[in-house]
Every structure is written in structure tokens, then in C-alpha cells.
Amino acid sequence: MAFTLKGVAYITGAGSGIGQYAAYSLARQGVRAFTLLDRNPVTETVKELKKNYQDVSIKEIALDVVNEDAVNDSIAQTVKEFGRIDFAFNNAGIGGMLKTTNEIPLDDFQRVIDVNLKGVWLCQRAQIRQMLKQEKLSDSPRSYRGSIVNTASMYGLISPSINVPSTAYSTSKHAVIGLTRADATVFAPKGIKINALCPGYIATPLVMSTMDKGSVMENERIKVPLQRLGTMEEMGDLVAFLHSDASSYMIGAALTADGGFTVQ
Structure with a gap:
């Protein structure tokens, strides 16, 4: 089906990839x-959006997702600017060292957990708190107060390849x-849709x-x-x-997009 999205988007890690x-x-x-939020500039993303859509409105925020106060403030700034948050994409993340458990330093392990898990949790918590305050944009049973998508990975479903010891x-x-x-089952009855995307090997600048x-x-x-x-x-x-009505019956899904890597 074709779908149209109307509302406000909040995207971490929006500067690239x-x-x-x-x-x-x-x-x-x-x-x-x-x-659009990132620790690095989102200049290229903003430039491309403004080039193609003259009516676009963009708020740029420098954000370290492990900073609780900064996360909460970014939600408050978004609501002050746009009134609500409809489509949240918690995408900021890091890879860390390619080390096995016996080799990885504690500080690197902790940093990856902080950014990839704590950062997602802090953002999702703040988004849920806001979405609970706002009404649906329509009376359709396929409509939600808000939709959240988290970036996971195919390596959130399977173990890493032996050549890629990304513990x-x-x-x-x-x-x-x-x-x-966990949050999807709790907040679906309250009108919030939460799902995860599990990419495989993607041609991001880092991978290329x-x-x-x-x-x-x-x-x-x-x-x-x-x-x-x-x-x-x-x-x-x-x-x-x-984020669309096309996935309105998907709750707590881990949508895998890996070219078939995990089904072999």
C-alpha cells in the first residue's frame, strides 16, 4: 500500500549513514x-532536505545520547518548536573494538553499552513521556499517539561471525x-508503537x-x-x-534486513 506520513520526526545519529x-x-x-540530532554536524542532511523540500522545518541539536539532561532537553526543545513528536528514530550508536571478551578493555565495553543501550533507553523514555501527553492525529484504529523505531542489528539476533568479534x-x-x-507490550495499549530495525551489512561510509x-x-x-x-x-x-500505517499491526517487531545473512 502507498502511505503518507504527517507529523514531527526526531532522529538521533542524523548526520550520516x-x-x-x-x-x-x-x-x-x-x-x-x-x-535532527548528532554529536557531529548534521549539515549535509539539512542541506539535502532543504534543497528538495522548500517547506521543510528543521531544528538541529548537538546531542550526546548518554547525557540524561541533554536528552530530556532535546525533547523539550522539539515540543516547544513543533508541539509534539510523532516519529522517533533512535539510531545513534557505535561499533567499539573488534575484540573478544578476554581481550576487550572495560572502558570500551562500557562505552558501547552506554551509547547503544543506555542512550536508546534515555531517548525512548523521554519520547514515551511526551507521547503519553499527546493525542492521536486521527481517530483511525491504525493511528498512534506516536511511533518509535530503535536501531538494533542482525547481531542482536545472532552471534557475530568469528571473523567479527564484536562482543x-x-x-x-x-x-x-x-x-x-518490553516497552512495546506495555505501551501499545496506551497508543504508542515501538519496533526495532535489525540491519545486516550496510554500505555506510564506515563500512565502505x-x-x-x-x-x-x-x-x-x-x-x-x-x-x-x-x-x-x-x-x-x-x-x-x-512509522507508517502500513505497519500498524506490528508491535515489538525486530525487522531484519540483511540480504538473507541470518537465514542461512
Whole structure:
């Protein structure tokens, strides 16, 4: 089905990668109010949105998602600017060291857990608190007070490949799926939809910088049944789908998009 999105989007990690392309996909579907958040500048994302949509309104916020006060303030700023939050995409995350448990330093493990799990939890908590205060945009049974999508990973569903010992990353993404499911069941009856996206190997700038022939990532790509990496646009489109009425009966889902990697 075709769908149109009307409302306010709040996107962390919006300066590049999947967060950036989620903004583009949401705009294509009709969203015209954005709060774009990142520790790094969101200049390129803003430039592209304004080039293609003259009526777009954008609030830019520099955000470290592990800072509770900053997260809460970013929600307050968004509501002050736009009145509500309809589509939240908690996407900010880091990979951490490719180390096994016996090798990884505690500070690196803790940093990955803080950003990838605590950061998502802090954002989701603040978003839920706001969404509980606002009404649905329509009387349709397929409508919600708000929709939240969290970026997990295929490595939140399976263990990492032996060539990719991303212990901390996998641990954090398993936990994000658990958080998504736990809150989804509690808040669905209250009119809040929460789901997770589980990407496989995606052609983000970071991944592409490691794709020299014979590299770890090239060897991993060969294992993908589709024989290619996923694109950032494909992931952005799935974020738009999860926020739309087309996914109105999906609650606590961990939507996998990995070219078939996890079904082999």
C-alpha cells in the first residue's frame, strides 16, 4: 500500500549513514518537521532536505545520547518548536573494538553499552513521556499517539561471525531488542508503537572505508545470499515503513534486513 506520513520526526545519529537516509525517506513520504540530532554536524542532511523540500522545518541539536539532561532537553526543545513528536528514530550508536571478551578493555565495553543501550533507553523514555501527553492525529484504529523505531542489528539476533568479534556491540544490540519488546507490550495499549530495525551489512561510509578486497568486510559480504551490501536508502525506507500505517499491526517487531545473512 502507498502511505503518507504527517507529523514531527526526531532522529538521533542524523548526520550520516542510516539516520541521514531515514530523514530523506521520511521527507519523501510527507514529513516536513524534523529535529535532527548528532554529536557531529548534521549539515549535509539539512542541506539535502532543504534543497528538495522548500517547506521543510528543521531544528538541529548537538546531542550526546548518554547525557540524561541533554536528552530530556532535546525533547523539550522539539515540543516547544513543533508541539509534539510523532516519529522517533533512535539510531545513534557505535561499533567499539573488534575484540573478544578476554581481550576487550572495560572502558570500551562500557562505552558501547552506554551509547547503544543506555542512550536508546534515555531517548525512548523521554519520547514515551511526551507521547503519553499527546493525542492521536486521527481517530483511525491504525493511528498512534506516536511511533518509535530503535536501531538494533542482525547481531542482536545472532552471534557475530568469528571473523567479527564484536562482543560489546552484539551484547548491546541484543539488549536493544529486549528493551524494544518490553516497552512495546506495555505501551501499545496506551497508543504508542515501538519496533526495532535489525540491519545486516550496510554500505555506510564506515563500512565502505574497509571494503578493500581481502578485507574482513569483503569476506563477510561474500556470505550474504544477495551477494551485496544493503544500501542506506533501503534502510531509510524501512524506517519510514515502520512509522507508517502500513505497519500498524506490528508491535515489538525486530525487522531484519540483511540480504538473507541470518537465514542461512
